[in-house]
Amino acid sequence: MLGELKQAISMHDPEVAALIAAEDVRQQQTICLIPSENYASKYVLAALATSFTNKYSEGYPYRWQDGDKVARNGRYYQGQANTDALEHLAMQRALDLFTPNPERYHANVQPLSGSPANLAVLNACLEPGDTFMGLSLQHGGHLTHGHNVSVTGRYYQAVHYHLNDDEVINYAEVRALAEKHRPKLIFCGATAYPLIIDFAQLGEIAKAVGALLVADVSHINGLCIAGQHPHPFPHADVLTTTTHKMLRGPRAGLIICRKELGEAIDRSVFPGLQGGPHMNTITSMAIALQEAATESYQAYAAQIVKNAKRLAQTLQQAGFRLVGGGTENHLLLIDAVQSAENVRSKSGGYLAARLEKAGIIVNKNTLPGDDKPWLPTGIRIGTPAVTTLGMVEQDMDVIANWITRVAGCKDDDGTLLTVKQEVESFMAAREIPEAFAQS
Numbered sequence: 001m002l003g004e005l006k007q008a009i010s011m012h013d014p015e016v017a018a019l020i021a022a023e024d025v026r027q028q029q030t031i032c033l034i035p036s037e038n039y040a041s042k043y044v045l046a047a048l049a050t051s052f053t054n055k056y057s058e059g060y061p062y063r064w065q066d067g068d069k070v071a072r073n074g075r076y077y078q079g080q081a082n083t084d085a086l087e088h089l090a091m092q093r094a095l096d097l098f099t100p101n102p103e104r105y106h107a108n109v110q111p112l113s114g115s116p117a118n119l120a121v122l123n124a125c126l127e128p129g130d131t132f133m134g135l136s137l138q139h140g141g142h143l144t145h146g147h148n149v150s151v152t153g154r155y156y157q158a159v160h161y162h163l164n165d166d167e168v169i170n171y172a173e174v175r176a177l178a179e180k181h182r183p184k185l186i187f188c189g190a191t192a193y194p195l196i197i198d199f200a201q202l203g204e205i206a207k208a209v210g211a212l213l214v215a216d217v218s219h220i221n222g223l224c225i226a227g228q229h230p231h232p233f234p235h236a237d238v239l240t241t242t243t244h245k246m247l248r249g250p251r252a253g254l255i256i257c258r259k260e261l262g263e264a265i266d267r268s269v270f271p272g273l274q275g276g277p278h279m280n281t282i283t284s285m286a287i288a289l290q291e292a293a294t295e296s297y298q299a300y301a302a303q304i305v306k307n308a309k310r311l312a313q314t315l316q317q318a319g320f321r322l323v324g325g326g327t328e329n330h331l332l333l334i335d336a337v338q339s340a341e342n343v344r345s346k347s348g349g350y351l352a353a354r355l356e357k358a359g360i361i362v363n364k365n366t367l368p369g370d371d372k373p374w375l376p377t378g379i380r381i382g383t384p385a386v387t388t389l390g391m392v393e394q395d396m397d398v399i400a401n402w403i404t405r406v407a408g409c410k411d412d413d414g415t416l417l418t419v420k421q422e423v424e425s426f427m428a429a430r431e432i433p434e435a436f437a438q439s
């Protein structure tokens, strides 16, 4: 199906087709350990390439009237019979997948990605200059949780909480800062945090100071819906998430909120921040949400955690120091600089670049305590992608062994090339699956 389309592109525009083909090869030959990346099914991919790409559908498939959604006619352009049905379907699937009682919540499936979704929530709930809280970027939070290079940090007053000395979220600090600053909203969720997030405690803190709790589960969405991580609801008022990453959908964002906040969130997304929704992406999202509502997805999520734990254990045995002492979710943070002497590196970037030469793709990451943000001392590793490839615990031992050899070798002793060849033959034996088991 996709092969035919690619064939057609190569006749039509060989220059672009060559780049697509090269990326296909790169993904097939290397091991992806970036925790925010994954492989989408051929159905999710194919749904991006449909006639919904051609359609403008500013507005919503419903209107708000006295705080209630009424059917139809919230669009600005005609010709919405199919987009309306499609968006309804995607919303319903999102609510069924993510909420304990769908009738109490509202879904907005239009955010173009995770960052716009977070900005939309702030824009809906705060006035410029209002105070909100989030986890510090250096301690694992996301840019959009108020970092000063993001508009979320420039237009609002952001107060940051941190990890404690044990590299666990400092809930006592969250409480103290919340009582002191009285934020209107508290963001939780992270982009680089290997431990469980205590949504119940954060919800209690938020409630005590009259703040909304927003759980950004972009990284752990699949674990939450599969019972591998506590669920943000009912503690959170709003959930934001990307639909790529662990969810294996298209690159997009999703907001789910208590029904009372629905109208404000909708107005914030459109017309507040965006124009026409990407209906082809919403088509694809609907498929991914259905794929994630299966038993096989539950098994997938469980295996992600088992794989991460095994990888952490094997790497620790090899001498690597891991932030937080290991992992409880899908990712781990290696302290590249302060690990045992035989596997220590100059910086996270140095180790990440070496691993890439050996066919293992990771990203460098700042760690708590880093004083030079441009020179991160860690690397971040995750198991969602390799678990999609069907890898299990024994495969994690193989990967940990490669990482150990790459970290420990001399630049010119041939190890990087040897590992690269081993990775390529390992990957040749496991094609990226075009579809996942159903039921």
Ligand SMILES: *Cc1c(COP(=O)(O)O)cnc(C)c1O
Pocket (backbone or CB within 6 Å): 036, 113, 114, 115, 116, 118, 142, 144, 189, 190, 191, 216, 217, 218, 219, 242, 252
């Ligand atoms: C990835 C991520 C985002 C942003 O997603 P984009 O799609 O890259 O904009 C937001 N929050 C968290 C916690 C993330 O991990």
